[in-house]
Amino acid sequence: MPSFAEARAGLQGEIDNVSPYRVRGWARNPQLPDEPVVLLIANNGEVLERVVADRARDDLLQAGFSSSHHGFDVWLPARLDASRRNIVRVFREIDGADLFRSPVILEASEAFGPVLQARLTTLLATPMEAPELRERIEFLVDLVEGLRRRLADEHAIGRGREAEEEPLRALVIDDQLPDSRRDAGSMAILSHIRSLRRLGYEISFVPSDLDGVRSLTADALTAEGMTLHLRPHTNSVEEVLRREANTFDLVYIHRYTNAAKYGPLARSFQPTARLVFSVADLHHLRLQRQGEYYGSERIAADSQLIRLRELSAAWSASSVITHSTHEAELLKADLGRTPIAVVPWSVTPRPVVRPFDRRRGVAFVGSFMHAPNLDAARRLVHAIMPRVWSTEPDIPCFLIGSDMPDELAGLNLDGIEVLGHVPDLFFALNRVRLSVAPLAWGAGIKGKVLESFAHGVPCAMTGIAAEGICLPAALDVCLGDSDEALALAIVTLHQDEALNRRCAEAGLALIEDGWSELRVDAAMRRAIIGSEPNLKLPGSNGIEQLSR
Template sequence: MPFSLTDAQFRLARALGLSRRAWSSLRTRGWQQTWQRVVLRLQRTLRRAPTDAIPLWRPPHSADQALPTFVEAERAPVASIVIPVHNHLGHTLECLRALAAAPPEATMEIIVVDDASSDDTAALLPRIAGLRYHRHERNGGFIAACNTGAALARGEVLVFLNNDTVPQPGWLDALLRTLREVPRAGIVGAQLVYPDGRLQEAGGVVFRDGQAWNYGRFESPDDPRYGYLRDADYISGAALAIPRALFDAVGGFDTRYAPAYYEDTDLAFAVRAAGHRVLYQPGARVLHDEGTSAGTDPSTGMKAAQARNREVFALHRRQELAAFPPADELPGPGTLHRGQRRILIVDESTPRPDHDSGSLRLVALMRMLLEEGAHVAFVPADGRHAGRYTRELQATGVETWSEPWTGGIAHWLRRHTTRFDVAMLSRHFVAAPLLPLLRRHAPRLRVLFDSVDLHYLRERRAAELAGDAAMLAIARRTRSRELAVVAAADATLVVSPAERELLAADAPGARVELLSNLHRLSARTAAWEQRHGVVFVGGFHHPPNVDAMRWFLTGVWPRIRAQAPMLDFHCIGSDPPDDLRAHHGRDGVQVHGHVADIAPWMDGCRVAVAPLRFGAGVKGKINLSMAHGQPVVATTVAAEGMHLHDGQDVLLADDADAFAQAVLRAHEDADAWSRLAAGGRANVERHFSVDAARETVRRLFLAAD
């Protein structure tokens, strides 16, 4: 690949940035914690997800080849799986064994429509317990068999499934979850893979002349281009889910395409015309032995109907097809997302929203952009596949990249940047080396710098608290670099009014916009009498949190326990240092580390604390507690820029005695607790909700230049 001077400058800037961050970490955390962070990062890098051909599951074969059995639902099932068959009994049995061996969470019924098979299908399938079997005496073709099965179905959702498939575990729940959770979802289709593990189809593409294209054919199913939920032009009828009411409303599979081919494509167009979306869900993976029934030669047999039906389809849908791309344009992400506002986001690593508030904010922002109809791509600067966090982003519809597919972020930007309208770079040490690359490869791109929090402000406060002249010098150098990024970006995002005021003085010519934390209020909150105990939430890779807990556990908590000896304190957050772990089990302290689900503590503890003595930005831990109706006791620094008022929606205290008394008051006074809980929720709704940020997001990301 070509290597430019800009690429060399990027790599040099990246290396220098890493060395500066390492030196800063040594000063603020000490060598032991810095070394632990280096080891942890190396371990995560070595645990990158495999990118070779995926291991495909097949149902186990019993020695006696016993027939599968199914449990009939007592009531109408959630899903009715319709399997049209014509001969090929061996394939049908393997498909049925797969369904029986890995059943979904949802209730289902299996309907096999035998389209006049001449093999042993009619003799064997009626013997399968729990299977609904229906036979056509004359062969009517795929469309007729599917429509018959739909008419027999009792489920809320119809799932059409070819008999030459092996659905992978979890496939049906992924389809149903998408229909349930994605607004206006009308059709959801699976990722189809060949028996050798290569990709067969990642949603279909349709061209202006009516030709259809299996997007991703023969590529790797692990390629990020094919790994995220997205709208598709059509979904293959080999594995397709649709609400039964919608299928009936659009008239089912159109018989003008009988016996088969283009009926699934036309169904997608009918569903879109009815105001619904047609979605490809890679989380639903289905092995498909393509061509078992109809072969693969388009000139003979039933396959010959494909060419004829293309002309029928092109004539029937000629008005809609006029807006589609010509057949000479090779499909890619740029083609797929035509007509959408396309947003690129780069951060240091893939967000982990259950670990830190910055990740929670970023994921909420991406979800909001998707809700607004934009296409969002995310590239982590470290290139690492983050396991379930990467997959969860993809499942929401974010085009999420990782190595080796990027080929290095500089290479990726050179190839892809021109297809985006807006790019947001998070954190100054990520943005500084990338900005020149963006300006080089896409000079008209709108570039936003998301500060996350102003690092130089946090570093300066830490240095002043510690009285460390070397740390203060580091903060001054960070200030120069951070302000240089502010000056180079088209706009800078900050999370608090205090930081916006600071930049008004330090970078008076820059455009600075407020985009704070983004939270959704908990639907239900527990009452005062249903709660007990005190909680702190915060990851311990963040130095302000480490300092806060050391101060609280040694200076504040002993004062609280002296007056309330039965009170418990829960410390939650990833990677607590050894000196904090040493408090576990003593004096009512529980040091939990990272927990997968924080809701039990948000809804079960009576009071949250934010005893930070330095820092910057807006504290997600405060927003999170208040969104759950949990009052917060905080320091002035922790509450900075959060529109909070002492005694109304928060209790503020900065010395150990006052902080302890505030915790006891919030915990024991039911009236004060109720007032603070209501005030905190109102504060989040007013200043830190998704709706509160919507106008700013639309202006920065979605408005054309």
């Protein structure tokens, strides 16, 4: 139970523990309880570290505080010399007020410091015969291997015995705070964050775009128990990595742009953490296909540059996460021994309830900030639907999605209804018989396809839209790459109730089996600690964990 002793200048808190490696405790200003306290840690008069006391601690809530984010846990940049006396102070930066129990005195001991190391060096340097020399070498090799195994075990499951008392810590880095209402990328990273929490990790999140934070999104994430590093207390990702050096067990970086910028810094400031690079989708593959589609040599050249940057970020990671089995195969060929994990995101089945005969039409769903979606919507409106209407003129088409451009929002075409952003996709899909994803280029798993399946609505789609999902044979009828083939698939699925039902059931089964929280947790566990190697994702061809 935390102490309630007040220090001067209104500083509340105490030091829990000091070791030659680490300092832990909590600090709070009762006059400004929502502002974290900034502390300095000094040893024998020399400042070693600066820390912001903003970690969550359940014991503070149990003690009656309105907020739990007042803890700190610092791994010192260098081990204290245990062969001499150490006087460790923890005090507030603005006025020098000490925490309760500060200073802590660590008396000199016979620990593994310079004195003991010198004795050991002298002993091993003593002249000896070859048999005795071999005996000492074998002893030291066994000792070193045992220490290495112990270190690996501690960083795989936490920090030794303390892992039983404290959660593991993960730092997640992405462009923006995730918002499941915005895009599939947000749904994916939120699912992975929740999986990490179920696996025992305490989550800290820092966006690279600190100026684009929306307060409602921040409030929702904080309510889930995440620690957010935002302005005015945080000015950059680099600041978090440096300020909390050696405190994270896992650094999860989303998208190659962030991995390229912050991967080396994470290696420097969090050297014992497992560095996971989640590619979202292969950006260079999307650009390559875009260049081929438009016949642009410039875009094709850009794709090769991006490819080098993506692979460089992947080579430096402990493991790479992708959602797509297709992209896992490509990464395997390029990365060799770097571990690759196929980790889906959880999708909740919400089958529509309106009977087939009371539904009508086809829906296109997508964020129109994403260029492949905008191109696909144009193709649908101007090339595919006219072919559909040539045989079935009464099939309406609904355009659904955020950031709708004026050219689509202002469409005045018979048969096209622009819905724009909808707060709940269920109500939109509950009125149609199928969705359509006529993507001609792109990369990664398409969230619009998964959401359609999860709602029990078949999706007429191109091979690009279906790529990496590993569709069952029952859904082959939904595939088509040409305008004519997609128009035929739309008409067939709209007319044939029995076929529509079979496809809906196959899509729902795919989601329930391959995109559940159970599957996400199993795949995530393999990605970060390598356990449960025999549990495979459907259609993954064994790629979900390609270990070293």
